[in-house]
Amino acid sequence: MTYKNNKKVIIIILVLIIMPTLLNGCNKKPIKIGFVGSLTSKQSQLSIDARNAITIGVERINSEGGIDGRPLELIVKDDQGSYETSLEKYEAFKSEGVQFVIGPMTSNLSDAVLDFKDSELLFISPSMSTNLLTGIDDNFIRVCPLVGAQSETFLEYVAPKEYKHLTILYDLSNKVYTEYLSELIKNNGESIIDTIDLIPFDSTKDNIEESFSSINMDKTEGILMISQATDTAFISQKISQIDAKPDLYSVSWSMTQDLIYFGGETIEGMNLIGVYRSPEPTPNQLIFGNSFYERFSYEPSFISIMTYDAFNILIEGIKATDDLTAQNVKESIYSIEKFDGLEDPIIVDEYGDSKRKYLIYEVVNGRFVPKY
Numbered sequence: 001m002t003y004k005n006n007k008k009v010i011i012i013i014l015v016l017i018i019m020p021t022l023l024n025g026c027n028k029k030p031i032k033i034g035f036v037g038s039l040t041s042k043q044s045q046l047s048i049d050a051r052n053a054i055t056i057g058v059e060r061i062n063s064e065g066g067i068d069g070r071p072l073e074l075i076v077k078d079d080q081g082s083y084e085t086s087l088e089k090y091e092a093f094k095s096e097g098v099q100f101v102i103g104p105m106t107s108n109l110s111d112a113v114l115d116f117k118d119s120e121l122l123f124i125s126p127s128m129s130t131n132l133l134t135g136i137d138d139n140f141i142r143v144c145p146l147v148g149a150q151s152e153t154f155l156e157y158v159a160p161k162e163y164k165h166l167t168i169l170y171d172l173s174n175k176v177y178t179e180y181l182s183e184l185i186k187n188n189g190e191s192i193i194d195t196i197d198l199i200p201f202d203s204t205k206d207n208i209e210e211s212f213s214s215i216n217m218d219k220t221e222g223i224l225m226i227s228q229a230t231d232t233a234f235i236s237q238k239i240s241q242i243d244a245k246p247d248l249y250s251v252s253w254s255m256t257q258d259l260i261y262f263g264g265e266t267i268e269g270m271n272l273i274g275v276y277r278s279p280e281p282t283p284n285q286l287i288f289g290n291s292f293y294e295r296f297s298y299e300p301s302f303i304s305i306m307t308y309d310a311f312n313i314l315i316e317g318i319k320a321t322d323d324l325t326a327q328n329v330k331e332s333i334y335s336i337e338k339f340d341g342l343e344d345p346i347i348v349d350e351y352g353d354s355k356r357k358y359l360i361y362e363v364v365n366g367r368f369v370p371k372y
Contacts, residue, residue: 028066030073031318033058033311034093034121036103038081042203043228045256047105050126050307051076052296054102056288057311059295067318079104079112081173086112090121099326100318102310104128105303106253107147107177113140122326124314126306127252130176134353139326141333141352143310143341147177150251150273151184153358155192157271158222161247165195165219169211169235170226172202174253178226181251185224195219203231209238217244224249233262240266247271252358256301260366267363275302276357277370278343285342302368309341313348 035054037047058072066072075098077089086109093101101123104113107130113123117138125140129147133140158166168185170178179200186196197220201211208231215223223239223246225232232254239248248270250259255274259267281289288308292300300308317333318324330352339346348354361368 028069028071030071031067031324032073032075032096032098032100033314034075034077034098034101034103036077036079036086036089036093036101037105039076039078041081042230043081043106043253045229045258045301046127046253046303047078047103049256049301049304050103050105052292053288053300053304053307054311056291056295057308057315060291061315067315079109081106081108083109083112087115090116090119094120099324100124100314100329102126102307102314106174107132108174110176114138120326122314122330124310126310127303131180132176135351137351139330141310141313141330141348141354143306143313143346143348143354143356144275145356145358146353147181148184149358150181151188153360154185154224154249154273155189157360158189158249159192161222163193163221165197165216166193166222166224167197167199167215167220167246168224168226169199169201169215171228171231172200173204174228177253181226201227201231203227208234212238217242217246220244220246222247222249224251225254226251227254229254229256229258230262233259233264233267236263236266236270249273252302255361255368256303257298260363263363268365270363271371272361272363272368273358274361274368274370275306276344276359277302279370279372282342284340288342305342309339309343309346312341313339313346 035051037050039047058074062071079086079089099120101121105127107128110130110132123140125142127144128142129144131146168182170182182198186198189196199211199214201208225235232250250272252274255272289300317329320332321328334350346354360371362371
């Protein structure tokens with residue numbers, strides 16, 4: 001047999017060996033995972049941090065060969081913080097073959113989620129803490145603790161300070177969360193604080209200046225800003241320009257690099273109600289943190305960690321069932337007794353609610369430092 005013929009035989013043999021593998025690989029359709037958040041608004045850093053965390057997760061799974069040989073495909077959509085836009089994006093997910101969505105990110109979109117509770121979409125939110133979605137048999141799972149626990153953590157922390165007057169500024173653009181938390185603190189705090197003023201503002205109408213002027217600076221000893229990072233930074237800057245120096249507080253919604261960047265020295269010493277962080281970082285947390293920093297050149301925020309937890313819960317649910325429908329994956333998640341979160345174990349109940357804790361943080365040298 002000539003060299004030419006030998007070459008033909010070798011090629012035929014290679015084709016016979018390789019083609020089944022290639023064809024099999026072609027049959028492995030990707031598992032589509034959606035992410036939806038507000039990526040073009042003032043609060044975009046929250047969603048950007050979350051999207052980046054999912055990117056780390058998707059890249060990790062794909063580098064390991066996918067799930068049963070199926071790669072993950074991340075499809076990102078911007079809901080613009082709008083109810084109407086959210087509905088459009090959810091319909092788009094369905095038409096594109098997406099069944100699993102991480103998000104939304106803020107509680108003001110709870111109505112949009114409720115309107116889709118009987119659809120083929122399974123939502124897993126890292127941060128929607130509103131009580132309006134509690135105890136409902138829907139297609140909504142969350143990994144954050146409920147808003148009521150924020151009120152308890154805050155009042156427990158400020159009780160020893162024996163304030164006579166406290167002011168709460170809250171943003172109506174996320175009213176489902178901010179107004180409810182404000183009223184919880186006022187109603188439950190009247191036994192330890194003589195006067196609690198509630199002052200709303202609407203960040204979508206840029207009327208913060210007007211609301212700020214309503215603060216009784218001669219009397220208030222503490223100001224709690226239930227707002228997103230850039231607004232919290234702006235209010236802190238305004239406070240720094242006056243003689244009165246009340247204690248400053250905010251919430252986890254503000255705990256992104258935007259607060260550090262725009263707040264600067266004016267937020268040093270601020271205390272925030274954040275999601276619980278373990279005193280010592282877990283091995284998985286260190287691995288994730290290093291991967292995140294290497295990929296995006298900044299440290300992951302609290303929402304990055306929460307989103308990575310949401311992603312891993314979804315992956316565990318997908319791995320636990322052969323029939324990848326929203327309903328089956330939801331049931332497989334509910335059947336798992338406990339998930340290993342980056343910070344602490346996560347238990348998801350039969351309504352998709354998780355039981356986790358909050359913690360007070362302090363801004364020290366431009367970092368969020370937990371106060372145990």
